[in-house]
Amino acid sequence: xxxxxxxxxxxxxxxxxxxxxxxxxxxxxxxxxxxxxxxxxxxxxxxxxxxxxxxxxxxxxxxxxxxxxxxxxxxxxxxxxxxxxxxxxxxxxxxxxxxxxxxxxxxxxxxxxxxxxxxxxxxxxxxxxxxxxxxxxxxxxxxxxxxxxxxxxxxxxxx
Amino acid sequence: xxxxxxxxxxxxxxxxxxxxxxxxxxxxxxxxxxxxxxxxxxxxxxxxxxxxxxxxxxxxxxxxxxxxxxxxxxxxxxxxxxxxxxxxxxxxxxxxxxxxxxxxxxxxxxxxxxxxxxxxxxxxxxxxxxxxxxxxxxxxxxxxxxxxxxxxxxxxxxx
DNA sequence: TCTTGACTTGAAGTTCACTTCAACTTCTAT
DNA sequence: ATAGAAGTTGAAGTGAACTTCAAGTCAAGA
Numbered sequence: 001x002x003x004x005x006x007x008x009x010x011x012x013x014x015x016x017x018x019x020x021x022x023x024x025x026x027x028x029x030x031x032x033x034x035x036x037x038x039x040x041x042x043x044x045x046x047x048x049x050x051x052x053x054x055x056x057x058x059x060x061x062x063x064x065x066x067x068x069x070x071x072x073x074x075x076x077x078x079x080x081x082x083x084x085x086x087x088x089x090x091x092x093x094x095x096x097x098x099x100x101x102x103x104x105x106x107x108x109x110x111x112x113x114x115x116x117x118x119x120x121x122x123x124x125x126x127x128x129x130x131x132x133x134x135x136x137x138x139x140x141x142x143x144x145x146x147x148x149x150x151x152x153x154x155x156x157x158x159x
Numbered sequence: 160x161x162x163x164x165x166x167x168x169x170x171x172x173x174x175x176x177x178x179x180x181x182x183x184x185x186x187x188x189x190x191x192x193x194x195x196x197x198x199x200x201x202x203x204x205x206x207x208x209x210x211x212x213x214x215x216x217x218x219x220x221x222x223x224x225x226x227x228x229x230x231x232x233x234x235x236x237x238x239x240x241x242x243x244x245x246x247x248x249x250x251x252x253x254x255x256x257x258x259x260x261x262x263x264x265x266x267x268x269x270x271x272x273x274x275x276x277x278x279x280x281x282x283x284x285x286x287x288x289x290x291x292x293x294x295x296x297x298x299x300x301x302x303x304x305x306x307x308x309x310x311x312x313x314x315x316x317x318x
Numbered sequence: 319t320c321t322t323g324a325c326t327t328g329a330a331g332t333t334c335a336c337t338t339c340a341a342c343t344t345c346t347a348t
Numbered sequence: 349a350t351a352g353a354a355g356t357t358g359a360a361g362t363g364a365a366c367t368t369c370a371a372g373t374c375a376a377g378a
Contacts, residue, residue, distance in 0.1 A: 173366085173367075175366070175367055175368080176365080176366060176367085179365070179366060179367090183365095191374085191375090192374095193373070193374045193375075194373080194374085195373090195374065195375080213365095218364070218365090219364075219365070219366095220364090
C-alpha cells in the first residue's frame with residue numbers, strides 16, 4: 001500500500017488529480033484509521049492505463065467505461081490492454097482520416113477564396129467535430145444546423 | 160443591412176454565438192434607433208471565414224488575430240484567404256503528423272501490454288497535447304512533470 | 319392600435335479535467 | 349512530546365466557446 005504522495009511521485013500525476021480520479025471512480029483507495037488514502041500498488045497500473053488512454057484522446061468518461069468492462073474493477077491485464085488498445089487505434093485512424101479529408105478540402109479551397117455558405121467544402125457544419133481544441137460540446141453531437149433551403153438566396157462569396 | 164436573426168439563419172450560427180462574436184470583436188454591427196443590431200451583408204463572409212477557420216482547428220483568439228491582419232477590419236478578400244489558408248494547411252499537416260506518430264506508438268504497444276511508466280511510449284507526458292478533446296490547458300504548454308529519476312524503483316509493468 | 323415575434327442586456331450556467339484555497343488533521347522523525 | 353511534512357475536506361476557480369435565463373424593449377403585419 002502506498003500513500004497518495006507516493007502514487008503521485010511514481011505516476012507523475014498531481015495528487016489533486018488522483019483525488020479527482022478517486023471521486024470519479026477511476027481508481028480506488030482504502031483508508032487508514034486517520035482517514036488517509038492508501039492505494040494498492042496495482043493502482044499504479046490503472047493510472048498508467050488512464051494516462052495512456054488520455055493520450056489517445058479518450059475522455060475520462062470513456063476511460064471509466066473501458067475500465068468498467070473489467071470484472072470486479074480489476075486492474076487491466078495484458079489481454080485487456082490488447083483488446084482496448086485495438087479499439088483505440090481504430091478511433092485514432094478515423095480521426096486521422098477525418099483531418100486528412102479536411103486538409104484536402106482546404107487545399108482545394110486555397111485558390112478559390114469563395115467562402116460560399118453553400119458551396120464551400122470547408123464550411124460544412126458536420127466537420128466541426130474535427131476541431132482540434134474542441135469543447136466537449138462538439139464531440140457529443142451538438143452540431144449547429146445547416147442553412148435552410150429557403151435561405152440560400154444570397155451568400156458570402158467574394159467573386 | 161440584416162438583423163441578427165437573418166445573419167443567424169444565413170450563416171447557421173446561433174444568435175447567441177453572433178452576439179458573443181460581436182462582444183469579442185470578431186464581427187461588427189451598427190445599431191438602429193431602438194438599439195437593435197444591423198449587420199452589413201459583408202459580415203456574412205466574416206462569419207463564414209470564422210467558421211472555416213474553426214473547422215481547421217483555430218481558436219477564436221487566433222481567428223481574431225488573423226482578422227486583425229486585415230486593414231481597417233475589412234472583410235477577408237480572396238488574397239487574404241489564400242495567405243491565411245496556407246498557414247492553416249500547414250498547421251493541419253502538423254497535427255496529422257502528430258496523430259500518426261501517436262498511432263504508430265500505439266500500434267507498437269498493442270502486443271506489449273506493459274504500460275510501463277518508464278518505457279511505455281504511450282505514457283510520455285509530452286504527448287498529452289495530442290489529446291483530441293483536449294482542454295485548453297494542454298494546448299498552452301501546461302504539461303505534467305515526468306517521473307523523477309529517483310522514483311523509478313518500481314513501475315506498473317504487467318510482465 | 320395591437321399583438322406577436324424578434325430583439326436587448328447582464329449574469330449565470332455548461333463541459334471537461336482538473337487546480338487552488340482555507341482550515342484543519344494525521345503521520346513520522348527526532 | 350512535538351515540529352513539520354503530508355494528508356483531509358468542500359467550495360470555488362480555470363479556460364474556451366458558447367447557451368440559457370429573466371426581465372424587459374422594439375418592429376412589423378393585420
